[in-house]
Amino acid sequence: MSLKYAVLAALLEGEASGYELSKLFDVSLANFWPATPQQLYRELERLAQDGLVEARTVQQERRPTKRMFTLTETGRAQLRDFSAAPPRRPTAVRDELLIKIQAMDGGDPRVTRxxxxERRGWARGKLDRYERVRERLLGGHTEEEYLRTADRIGPYLTLLAGIGFEEENLRWCERALAVLGRRVPLG
Incomplete structure (x- = not known):
């Protein structure tokens, strides 16, 4: 899958500048499809050239002019077609830390720990951020109320996947640290 569909999906939230889209990615899509601001700006330009998004210029006082992007009907149609098609292949984990763990035997166990x-700290930080996003999405409603009445539940369901992923990261970290703690004396 290309970044194209992730950007189109993010624009379902409404009109956004490249900067706003970058922030939206950080809190909603980055847990499963990360992108740098530069990648997002390039993709927005391609999507505009292809007629999938529309750009308008907004003059600002004391700030540079910004471009605001919205989905076109063609963009919405392509996103509908994309979302109805089965994924081309199952999810594959590509994780540098796991390669390092695979190769850890014979190295310094303190480095591995x-x-x-560090991974445990990242997972906790992401979980905290996801929980703040969750509370904002729920807006004082129970999860059941929100899922029954919200206009769009896709962002919430993908947020739940991110929460589950980071919870599993935490569980793995705790287990790996416990195993290492039993095998190697600290100190």
């Missing part, structure tokens, strides 16, 4: 502790 530090790498896992």
């Amino acid at each position: 530090a790498l896992i502790e």
